[in-house]
Amino acid sequence: MDRPLQGRESFRRCCSYSTLKSWLPVLSWLPKYKLRYLQMDLLAGITVGLTTVPQALAYAEVAGLPVQYGLYSAFMGGFIYTLLGTSKDVTLGPTAIMSLLCFSVVGGQPHRAVLLSLLCGVIQAAMALLRLGFLLDFISYPVIKGFTCAAAVTIGFGQVKNILGIQNVPHQFFLEVYFTFHNIPEARVGDVVLGLVCLALLIGLMFMKSHPGTDDGSVYSRFANKLVWAVATMRNALVVVAATLVAYSWDAYGHQVFTITGHTTRGLPPFSPPPTSDTTSNGTIVSFKEIVEDFGGGLLVIPLMGLLESIAIAKAFASQNNYRIDANQELLAIGVTNIMGSFVSAYPVTGSFGRTAVNSQTGVCTPAGGIITSVIVLLSLAFLMPAFYYIPKASLAAVIICAVAPMVDYHVVIKMWRIHRLDLLPFVVTFLLSFWQVQYGIMGGIAVSGALLLYTMARPKIKVSDHGALVMELSSGLSFPAVEHLSHIIHTQALQIFPPRSVVLDCHHVSIIDYTVISELRDLLRQFSLRNVKLMFSGLQFSILKILLEADLQGFRYTNSVEEALLQMESVSLLSD
Structure with missing residues (x-):
């Protein structure tokens, strides 16, 4: 379709009765x-x-x-x-x-x-x-x-x-x-x-x-x-x-x-x-x-x-x-x-x-x-x-x-205490600051809520289990605030002990990844290679797998499931023995 026709079609859509009703x-x-x-x-x-x-x-x-x-x-x-x-x-x-x-x-x-x-x-x-x-x-x-x-x-x-x-x-x-x-x-x-x-x-x-x-x-x-x-x-x-x-x-x-x-x-x-x-x-x-x-x-x-x-x-x-x-x-x-x-x-x-x-x-x-x-x-x-x-x-x-x-809903305080006590922090900050200046109360509460949200992003839950190799299940997206936390756990529980342990990263919850994470993963793969142990990825979503493959990470290996990754590690271990 040429440009004049496209223009007339767009104009027709903009001036249609359905658009006017919206x-x-x-x-x-x-x-x-x-x-x-x-x-x-x-x-x-x-x-x-x-x-x-x-x-x-x-x-x-x-x-x-x-x-x-x-x-x-x-x-x-x-x-x-x-x-x-x-x-x-x-x-x-x-x-x-x-x-x-x-x-x-x-x-x-x-x-x-x-x-x-x-x-x-x-x-x-x-x-x-x-x-x-x-x-x-x-x-x-x-x-x-x-x-x-x-x-x-x-x-x-x-x-x-x-x-x-x-x-x-x-x-x-x-x-x-x-x-x-x-x-x-x-x-x-x-x-x-x-x-x-x-x-x-x-x-x-x-x-x-x-x-x-x-x-x-x-x-x-x-x-x-x-x-x-x-x-x-x-x-x-x-x-x-x-x-x-x-x-x-x-x-x-x-x-x-x-x-x-x-x-x-x-x-x-x-x-x-x-x-x-x-x-x-x-x-x-x-x-x-x-x-x-x-x-x-x-x-x-x-x-x-x-x-x-x-x-x-x-x-x-x-x-x-x-x-x-x-x-x-x-x-x-x-x-x-x-x-x-x-x-x-x-x-x-x-x-x-x-x-x-x-x-x-x-x-x-x-x-x-x-x-x-x-x-x-x-x-x-x-x-x-x-x-x-x-x-x-x-x-x-x-x-x-x-x-x-x-x-004045005091019941909500009781509910927050029972369900998620950390939510009381922005509530209390907003409540108290609002008596000073209403704007400060709202802005202060938003700032505290934002800080808690950022903290959650920076400290995602990582479930660690031992199956011969360590399996680390990531509970959320992996973005740059969280990468240092992940690296610290991997180093302390797998690389800085003797003998070092192989790790399977279960990534089936991960839907976000960025360049900072890629850079840190490249360094982790190098550290695992130097210690002659494996770092494998499992459950990668297609969009995340595509990014990791395009990054051309040396030593990058992945499987569809944790069980498959553990079997591959076990077979490699038997061959080396």
């Missing part, structure tokens, strides 16, 4: 959409929307931003994910972890948070287009768990000051702990009582949802169970609304009993590009380059953690509901959401486990449920912002504490 998954399910799907998507979208609004307000507090920024960040994901997402269940929006990461990088500065969303989105979309999703595989499970546990403790304790009604507490974790306890005598009784009542109600409703009543088949029983489920699912919204009414009632009689959210900007955010410079309090202009330098390692950590969190959620629910997702397409959906979100003053978002669970449990059929959720958020921005003035901070604090409490 980039716009909405084209796969929209033609099959049914009225029944619409009913379920409406129900799920409304339910998730009533969960999203109070959580978005609360998570903005974690990010150190005015509460309206939580809502600004909560609606773009529903529209974008409907077009680009491959999971029917996932909902994108602000989460506790991303809010904490955002605060650790921008320190509660709205303009910088919005610019951070744009840069994170560009990085995530670029990773999707370059098919770099495999990089997430280098973040191990102990690192993820160490980070999420530390984040839950940090976020949860950070809300204790709002439960107590204490002001002017530093955000750095250790200082926050000290000043929270130091200022307990200044706690406001109204905030404490309201916060504890909200916590008790939320915990009670969570318990009711996880322990439904018995269903005896009657209409009354089914209705009661559905009512309890609906109330428990919308518990955040109900508790926040009730607390707001209480605060408004006291305020109407002139009693400032609670610490309330205060003034919020009314209406929809303007659609405009994110700012590329900033101005300090003393009027100094900070350039784009200086802002990016201030972001530091957070500019790498936030996109990676956002991708990791969302893809882990998508995979979990895809497995649960028997469908598959495209990881790179998920990266693209998150990236585009963060890019477009930055034009409506959003800070970085990702998939939410709690809201995705609600979405799935309500019976959502397609990603279109996210559009309904986004519309509810937009209606809240357009009409309910004046009411948010009276939301008590203690009630939002209770919502956050109940949302992050399940993330």
